Structure formats: structure tokens, C-alpha cells
Amino acid sequence: MGRITEDLIRRNAEHNDCVIFSLEELSLHQQEIERLEHIDKWCRDLKILYLQNNLIGKIENVSKLKKLEYLNLALNNIEKIENLEGCEGLTKLDLTVNFIGELSSVKTLQGNIHLKELFLMGNPCADFDGYRQFVVATLQQLKWLDGKEIERSERIQALQNFPVVEQQIREQEKAYCLKRAKDKEEAQRKLKEEESKGETGRIHTGSDGHRHVDISAPLANSRESPSSEESKDYIQAPEIQERQCKGKELDDREDDLEFWNKPCLYTPESRLETLRHMEKQRRDQERLSEKKKKVKPPRMLVTEDGRALNVNEPKLDFTLKDDEKRNQIVLELAVYRYMDTSLIDVDVQPTYVRVMVKGKPFQLVLPAEVKPDSSFAKRSQTTGHLVVCMPKVGEVIIGCQRTSKPVKSTPDSSREQTSKRSQQMEKLEVDPSKRSIPDVANIVQEKTHMPRRVRPEPKIIPSEEDPGFEDNPEVPPLI
Numbered sequence: 309m310g311r312i313t314e315d316l317i318r319r320n321a322e323h324n325d326c327v328i329f330s331l332e333e334l335s336l337h338q339q340e341i342e343r344l345e346h347i348d349k350w351c352r353d354l355k356i357l358y359l360q361n362n363l364i365g366k367i368e369n370v371s372k373l374k375k376l377e378y379l380n381l382a383l384n385n386i387e388k389i390e391n392l393e394g395c396e397g398l399t400k401l402d403l404t405v406n407f408i409g410e411l412s413s414v415k416t417l418q419g420n421i422h423l424k425e426l427f428l429m430g431n432p433c434a435d436f437d438g439y440r441q442f443v444v445a446t447l448q449q450l451k452w453l454d455g456k457e458i459e460r461s462e463r464i465q466a467l468q469n470f471p472v473v474e475q476q477i478r479e480q481e482k483a484y485c486l487k488r489a490k491d492k493e494e495a496q497r498k499l500k501e502e503e504s505k506g507e508t509g510r511i512h513t514g515s516d517g518h519r520h521v522d523i524s525a526p527l528a529n530s531r532e533s534p535s536s537e538e539s540k541d542y543i544q545a546p547e548i549q550e551r552q553c554k555g556k557e558l559d560d561r562e563d564d565l566e567f568w569n570k571p572c573l574y575t576p577e578s579r580l581e582t583l584r585h586m587e588k589q590r591r592d593q594e595r596l597s598e599k600k601k602k603v604k605p606p607r608m609l610v611t612e613d614g615r616a617l618n619v620n621e622p623k624l625d626f627t628l629k630d631d632e633k634r635n636q637i638v639l640e641l642a643v644y645r646y647m648d649t650s651l652i653d654v655d656v657q658p659t660y661v662r663v664m665v666k667g668k669p670f671q672l673v674l675p676a677e678v679k680p681d682s683s684f685a686k687r688s689q690t691t692g693h694l695v696v697c698m699p700k701v702g703e704v705i706i707g708c709q710r711t712s713k714p715v716k717s718t719p720d721s722s723r724e725q726t727s728k729r730s731q732q733m734e735k736l737e738v739d740p741s742k743r744s745i746p747d748v749a750n751i752v753q754e755k756t757h758m759p760r761r762v763r764p765e766p767k768i769i770p771s772e773e774d775p776g777f778e779d780n781p782e783v784p785p786l787i
Contacts, residue, residue, distance in 0.1 A: 310339045310341045310342060310362070311338035311341065311343070311345070312341060312343075312344070312345055312346050312347060312362075313346075314328070314346070314350065316336070316339065317334065317336075317350060317505060319335060320335055321334065322338060324679075326750070328350050328351055329350065329351070331351045331353065331354060331355070332353055332354060332355045332356065332375075333354070333355065333356040333357075334347075334351060334354055334356070334357055335358040336357075336358065336359055336362070337358050337359065337360045337361050337362065337380075338360075338361045338362070339362060340362060340363060340583060341359065341362040341363065341364055342362070342363045342364065342365065343364065343365075343366075343368075343420060344359070344364055344366070344368050344369050344370060344525070345368075345369050346369070347369060347370065347373070348371065348372035348373055348613065349370050349372075349670055350371055351373075352372065352374075352375075352481050353375055354371065354373050354375065354376055355375050355376060355377045355378070355397075356378045357370075357373070357376060357378070357379050357380065358380045359379075359380060359381050359384070360380045360381065360383050360384070360402070361382070361383040361384075362383070362384050362483065363385055363579060363580060363583060364381065364384040364386060365384070365385040365386065365387070365576060365581040366386065366387075366388075366390075366403070367381065367386060367388075367390055367391050367392060368390075370391065370392065370394075370395060371391055371392070371393065371394030371395065372394060372397070373394070373395055373628065374394065374396050374397060375397050376395045376397060376398055377397050377398060377399050377400065377649055378398075378400045378401075378402075379392075379395070379398060379400070379401050379402070380398065380402040381401075381402065381403055382402050382403065382404040382405055382406070382427070383404070383405050383406075384406055384629065385406065385407060385576035385580075385645065386403060386406040386407065386408060387406070387407045387408060387410070387488075387576070388404070388408065388410050388413045388415055389408065389410075389413040389416055389417065390413060391413055391416075392417060392420065392768070393416060393419045393420070395420060396420070396657065397422055398420045398422060398423055399418070399422050399423060399424050399425065400423075400424065400425040400426075401423060401425070401426050401427070402427045403426075403427060403428055403431065404427045404428070404430050404431075405429075405430035405431070406430070407431065407432065407575065407576055408428065408431040408432065408433050408634055409431070409432040409433055409481065409484040409485065409488060410433070410485075411433035411436060411439060411442060411477050411480075411481060412478070413593060414426075414428075414442075414446055414447060414480060415428050415446055416560075417447055418446065418447060419504050420449075421449055422449070422728060423432055423447065423450065424449070424450065424451040424452060425450070425451065425452040425453075426443070426447065426450055426453055426454075427453075427454055427455065427555070428443070428453075428454060429454045429455075431480075432484055433484075434454075436476075436477055436481075437476055437480065438469075438472075438473035438476050438477060439477075440454075440466075441465070441466040441469055441470070441473045442454065442466075442470070442473050442474065442477050444458055444462060444463055444466040445463070445466040445467050445469075445470040445473070447462065452644060452705075455779055457727075469556075477521075491573060491577070492577065495575065495578075495581075497578035499577075499581075519627055527638040535569065564589065565748060585649065607619060607621060607669060609662070609669060609671050615657060616657075616671060616673050617667050617673075618672055618673055619670065619671040620670055620671075620700065621668040621669050622665040622666070622668040622670055623643055624642050624643060624665065625641075625642040626639065626640060626641045626642060626646065626670075626672070627639075627640045628640075628672065628725070630675065630676075630677075631759045634697075634699075635699060635700050636678075636697050636698055636699045636700060637674055637675070637697075637698045637700065638677065638695065638696070638697050638698075639661060639663075639672065639694075639695070639696040639698070640688075640693050640694070640695050640696075641663055641670065641693060641694040641695075642691075642693050642695070643665055643687075643692065643693060643694045644692070645691065645692035646692065647665075647666075647692075649687060651665065651666045652664070652665055652694060654685045654694070654696060656678065656680045656683040656696065656698055657680060658677050658678060658680060659673065659674055659677060660672060660673045660674055661674060661696060661698065663694065664697075666779075674698070676700050676701075677700065677701045677702075678698035678699060678700055678701060679698070679699045679700070679701055682696075682698075682699045683696065683698040683699065684696075684697055685697075686753070
């Protein structure tokens with residue numbers, strides 16, 4: 309049964325930013341709604357309301373919608389016009405293809421002085437003799453009836469013949485009400501018969517269920533004492549269940565064809581029966597789909613002989629690097645960026661690493677043995693990837709440099725090493741005048757503070773050792 313809920317209204321109020329208290333137009337068609345409720349409390353400012361193609365059996369809970377101008381209730385189960393006196397601004401009312409047989413109920417619309425258009429085609433009352441004249445004479449504010457304009461001459465003639473037409477309408481209404489009462493009794497009788505059939509069907513289903521339990525009994529026994537015969541029964545059990553599912557599908561198809569081919573009257577009860585049948589079909593289909601779903605066996609991560617396997621069930625990209633500088637293996641796993649870290653579980657073993665991502669295993673065999681105790685994992689702050697650093701076994705790390713294991717030294721070997729080093733050492737003599745690199749220690753020199761006038765200028769005396777120096781006697785000395 310479809311019901312009008314706040315969530316349903318909000319989902320259909322996207323054009324108003326999902327705000328319902330100021331909503332002016334609302335469309336709730338084809339929602340299998342069986343009762344009108346809550347709208348007059350939540351949406352007081354409604355001007356247009358679409359409720360066509362539902363299963364509404366009574367007009368109610370709309371009298372507080374003072375601003376309502378257009379109400380569409382076509383293709384529902386309404387049998388009487390009522391509870392619309394409070395809709396003061398109503399100008400258009402659509403009741404096409406309903407079950408209105410009490411034509412005299414249109415008199416309740418006389419207080420809706422702004423009502424200009426009314427649609428009643430497709431109702432039992434539209435087949436009454438004098439139907440149009442009765443409505444035109446009763447609702448003098450109408451301008452259009454069933455899409456046809458009401459002319460002045462037609463209204464005058466309807467008012468003149470109103471007493472006779474009214475008597476005819478009452479007689480036809482009485483006959484329709486008697487027929488309708490018989491239809492209701494017949495529908496109730498059929499409903500009771502179907503309920504009794506359903507109870508017997510449930511008992512039959514229960515016995516089938518017991519047989520299903522018997523078929524699955526060897527499973528429990530196979531766990532206790534496995535044997536070849538029981539394993540065969542275990543293999544055959546899904547096949548038997550599959551056959552039973554196919555047989556049930558065929559029976560359901562036959563029942564469905566029988567239901568749709570069975571002749572029936574078009575009544576509110578038949579519409580409800582059709583809805584119930586479709587709901588039952590939907591539920592049965594869901595059950596069959598659940599039964600067809602096969603439970604996947606747990607994935608094998610380690611073989612019987614203890615050999616780890618490479619598994620990537622989450623289907624994530626990854627990179628495995630061998631960092632020789634830090635003597636470690638680095639695994640970078642591209643987990644989802646915004647996934648919570650609590651959904652990740654890392655397990656480092658000497659020969660492999662296993663990462664559980666939302667219950668799905670990622671396992672990778674390592675190229676070298678690592679130290680699980682010294683390993684660590686972290687999330688990248690930029691990409692969100694998982695980075696696992698695993699130091700290798702058998703080497704020592706000092707200052708980011710790899711050093712070999714210490715070797716025992718003897719006095720003879722130490723003498724040989726010192727002699728080799730002394731032979732390799734060479735002393736170089738460098739001319740201080742040819743130094744290209746400045747002496748950093750003597751950049752700033754201490755100077756004696758002297759008066760500016762008395763301070764002697766430094767004398768530049770060229771060095772005779774300079775190869776570019778030439779002593780020319782004709783040149784006077786520099787003072």
C-alpha cells in the first residue's frame with residue numbers, strides 16, 4: 309500500500325529546493341496511493357495538485373487547501389464527490405474515469421463559486437439519462453463540462469427541465485447502488501476464497517520447506533564424517549534446488565496467465581485485486597532472485613603446502629619498489645581516497661603482505677624476506693593511497709648507507725693496510741700566489757684606525773717570481 313509520506317513529498321519537490329511548506333505545485337501520480345492524508349497540514353500553499361492514476365477511494369483531508377486552484381483525481385477509485393467545500397479557490401476539478409455513481413453528490417460543489425471546469429467522463433454517472441442537463445442546472449457557475457463549453461441556451465433549457473431530470477437521476481442512482489452492493493458482496497466472497505486457498509498453499513509450502521531441510525541434512529553430516537556419498541549429495545543439492553525453482557517459475561507463470569485471462573468487472577475491488585497480484589508477483593520474483601544468488605566460496609590465500617598466492621580481489625592498482633638506499637621494500641596501494649582508514653587492515657609477514665580492504669583481500673608475495681616488527685603503514689595525505697614500508701632482513705642501515713658485516717682484523721692485516729695507505733698518499737705543493745680559491749679565514753682583517761689624512765696608501769710591489777713581471781728601467785717607480 310502506497311502512503312503519502314514527508315519523504316515522498318520532498319522527493320517530488322525538487323523544483324522548490326525540497327521545501328514543502330511553501331510548495332505551490334505537487335505531482336504524486338502513479339504512486340499506488342490508497343488514501344489522501346497529511347497534504348492539508350504540510351502544504352497549505354498548494355495551488356496545483358496531481359493525484360491521477362492512484363487507488364484513492366475517498367476525497368478527504370484537502371478542505372484546508374484554501375489556495376488550491378486545480379485538483380486532478382483522474383483514474384482513481386472515487387465513488388462520491390465530497391469534502392471539497394473548503395477549497396474556496398478551486399477553478400478546475402478532474403474526476404475522469406472513476407466510479408462515481410451518485411450524481412447527486414455534485415451538489416456539494418455549489419459552494420465552490422470559482423469552479424469553471426469539471427470533468428466526469430468515464431464514470432458510471434456519465435451514462436445516466438439527463439446527466440449533462442442535471443450537472444449544468446445544478447452547478448450554474450460552470451463554464452465547461454467534460455471539455456465542452458456550456459452555452460447560455462443549454463443552461464436555460466436544463467433549468468426548465470430540472471424537476472423531471474432530477475427524478476430520473478434519482479431512480480438511476482438507486483438502481484446503480486443496488487448493483488454496486490451486489491458487486492461488493494461478490495468481491496468479498498472471492499477474497500475469502502482466495503485467502504483460504506492461500507492458507508492451504510502456505511501449508512504446502514511448509515512441507516516443501518521441510519523437504520529442503522532434509523536435502524541439506526547431508527551437509528551437516530559431511531562436516532562431521534565426510535564421505536564420497538555425502539559429497540555427491542552435497543553436489544547434487546543445488547541442482548535439485550534449481551529444478552524446484554524452475555518448476556515454481558512455471559507454476560507462477562500459469563497462475564499469472566490464468567489471472568489475466570479471467571474475465572472480471574471493472575470495479576474498485578478489481579483494481580485493488582490487480583494491485584495485490586502485481587505486488588505478489590514482485591515479491592515472488594525477489595525471492596527467486598535471492599535463491600538464485602550463489603554464495604561465493606572463500607578465496608584461497610595460502611595453499612596446502614604453505615605457499616602464499618598473489619590475490620587482488622578489490623582490483624586496486626599498486627606499485628612495489630625496492631628502495632636500496634633505505635634497504636626496504638615499499639608497497640603503494642591505490643585505495644579509495646575518501647575511504648575510512650578503519651576499513652583497512654594490514655598484515656605483514658616475512659614473505660608476503662596482506663591488506664584487507666572492506667573485507668576483500670589483497671595479497672602480494674615479496675621478492676625478499678622482510679622484518680614484520682619494523683614495518684609500518686601510513687596513508688598519503690595527497691592521494692590517500694596506502695604506503696607500506698617493510699625493511700629487509702640481513703643488512704644494517706647506518707646514515708642511509710649500506711655497510712657490510714664487520715670482519716675480524718689481525719695485526720699483520722692492519723700493517724699491510726697502513727702500508728698500502730701510505731703508498732697511496734701523495735703530497736702536492738701549491739704556490740700560494742696561484743690559489744684560485746680565496747682564503748675564507750682572512751677575508752675580514754683587523755685594521756688599525758688612523759686619521760684619514762695620515763693613513764698611508766698601500767704600496768703594490770710586484771713579485772719578481774711572477775712570470776708576467778718585466779722590470780723596465782725607463783718607467784719611474786710608483787710612489
